[in-house]
Every structure is written in C-alpha cells, then in structure tokens.
Amino acid sequence: MSQNTLRQFNETDRLKKVIIGRWEDYCSDQSYVEIVNEEQKKGLPDAKTLIPEFQTFKQTLEEHGVEVLIPQYVGKFVYDQLTPRDIGITIGKKFVVCNMVKKSRRYEVTGIFPFINTMHGDEPSILVPDHGILLEGGDIIVDKGHIFVGISQRTNEAGFDFLKQHFGRDFNVVPVYCRSLNDGENVLHLDCAFNPVGENHALIYVDGFREMPKEIKDHYHLIEISSEEQAELATNVISLDNTTVISRDHEMCSRVNQKMRDAGIEVIELPFNGAPATGGSFRCCTLPLVRE
C-alpha cells in the first residue's frame, strides 16, 4: 500500500507513517510562552530532557518499520510543537485540519503542511472547519467503525456536529462527554481518559466521563485506570499495531503496563517525562497519517 495515501480506520492498525513532536526549538523564547493547561502550571520541562527522550522514541518507531516525520519549525510564537496529535487528524482517507482553542497552537499546523500536501486521499481530502467549530485531534478516536469524539476542554458540540456531517455516512460518530475542571476532573482531551489497545481492549479512566457511551461498554474489554494513573497520562500510549504499544516507563504507569501484558499485548516502555509535563504523552506526541 502507498505510504502517500492517507489512511486511518482503526486506532490499532499497523502504524506506517507518522508525524511526531518537534523537540528542537522548544520554548526558544520564554517571552512568547503561553501556559495552556493545568499540567503546565506545575512548571515546564527543561528542553534538554526532551532530546534523548524523543530521539529514543523516534528510533523505536523506525525500528518497527514506521516512517517518521518531524514538523518544520513554525517560529518562536509557536513555542511548543511537541504534541502534533491535536492539530489535525486522519479519518479514513481524509485529513481534518483542527481549529485549536489556544492562540499559541493555532498556527502550529503550518509546520506539517509540507507533509500533508504530499498525501493523497478521497477528494476533497483536506477538510477545514469554519470558525466557531472547535475540535482537536486528541479528542478524536477512529476505531471499529466508530469515531469517538470527546466533548472536552478543547472540543465543542459544533466540533462533534462537523464530524457527524462529514463522516456520519461511513462511521458511527459517538459523542463522549468528558468531565470538566469544574467537576474536579482534568481530562484535557479524550485520549487522556480512553484509548483502544490490542485487538479489543481499551484503557479507560471511568471518572473522566459524565456517562460512558454504550458503544465503549459494548465493544471493548476495559482496563480501568485510577485518577493518579490518569494524572500521569497512563492511557496515552501509542499502538504500533494490535499486538504492541509504546508506553511510559514510569512508576504510575507500571500497573497499567502489566495489565496490558496480561491481556497479551507487548508493551515497550520508554522513559518519557518531558512531554508529559507539558500535558501530552506518546499518543499526543504522534499524528498518524497512514495505518494499514
């Protein structure tokens, strides 16, 4: 299959081509930094910790046959290009350019346009939502005929409606209402509380949702995680295929990692502390273009 054809129908299909976060130039000018989430209020990571962690991540992906792309540097006003997951999403054979809530993330997508422009798909293959429609890729999970859409800190009902309008014929588009900061829960995006792994398992933080959709209960064997594990982004693994994930080598993720192993999934644990301190772990730091 062509590496230049957009394709993502399942979260755990074999990952062939992916954009990962850009660690160089991170926070290169502090005067531009915007604190965009609760995690960052605890302090931003030292840029030096990012280098070995991202290099090892990239190398591990490549060793597993994945083509890895790094965004171009956008400029110091976009101080953080670590988590490309949110700026766009491959759905089926199309690409949706996301409308970001935070000002400092709005132009991040220009760093990946050179890659998107080389990709083909079902025309028109690039969709751009209107103003007022807020949606971020971390809130969108395409799996088993569904598009799960987190209505969260970053995606609104209009974002859900947009996806339903464009993809509702081919997918069952399911809203997933995440609890808010006012409810005492910090679910930045859906993938901070739910993530399919393996053939039909899913990691889940049940208290992160106002109500669990039937489609999640019916289609997955659930591996539940605690609030302490959720705070360390234990759901936020990246699947290489339906047998293998990359997860954090971290004490608050080790129980969940073992649960996945018990379910027959190979878990590659890598040290990854810098990006999670900005709010995103392995899923957030990846933007798949091709899964087959």
Ligand SMILES: NC(=O)NCCC[C@H](N)C(=O)O
């Ligand atoms: N899918 C995700 O949860 N992405 C993490 C995004 C972190 C980024 N610093 C942000 O707050 O937008």
